Amino acid sequence: MQSTARVLVYSDNANTREQVRLAAGRRPAADLPPVEYVECATLPAVLTTLGGGGIDVCVLDGEAVPAGGMGVCRQIKDEIYDCPPVLLLIGRPQDAWLATWSRAESAVTLPIDPVEFAEALASLLRGRLAIDA
Numbered sequence: 001m002q003s004t005a006r007v008l009v010y011s012d013n014a015n016t017r018e019q020v021r022l023a024a025g026r027r028p029a030a031d032l033p034p035v036e037y038v039e040c041a042t043l044p045a046v047l048t049t050l051g052g053g054g055i056d057v058c059v060l061d062g063e064a065v066p067a068g069g070m071g072v073c074r075q076i077k078d079e080i081y082d083c084p085p086v087l088l089l090i091g092r093p094q095d096a097w098l099a100t101w102s103r104a105e106s107a108v109t110l111p112i113d114p115v116e117f118a119e120a121l122a123s124l125l126r127g128r129l130a131i132d133a
Helices: 014-024 043-051 069-079 093-102 114-132
Strands: 005-010 035-040 057-061 086-090 106-109
Touching (some): 005 014, 005 043, 005 114, 014 035, 014 114, 035 043, 043 057, 043 069, 057 069, 057 114, 069 093, 086 114, 106 114
Parallel strands (some): 005 035, 005 057, 057 086, 086 106
16 A cells, blocks of 8 residues: 555635545545645646646636636646546536546545545545556
């Protein structure tokens, strides 16, 4: 098992990024390594970070401004080789179809429910870390 899992968190809102960190904590599940969060507030920062490699999962805020997480997700799926799985934060349950359009592997609604979020993040991390093993 790798020593840490790196999770990119994109939101223009510092409070949303903090909610993500607090919801999953340092380890979203006992069978996973500790998580290191890499925070990005802008699309260029997301692209630069992903271009450098080493990210295991992306958490993207669908409500971010000016570049919403759904559009960012679709863009990185097209542009980043071996793009990490994406967990999309959506404003309403009715937006789930947009998450599908964006090609996100998973979606949870805002405000973040810590149990639901940790389970979704853990599932994506397990899948990604199993592939990388």
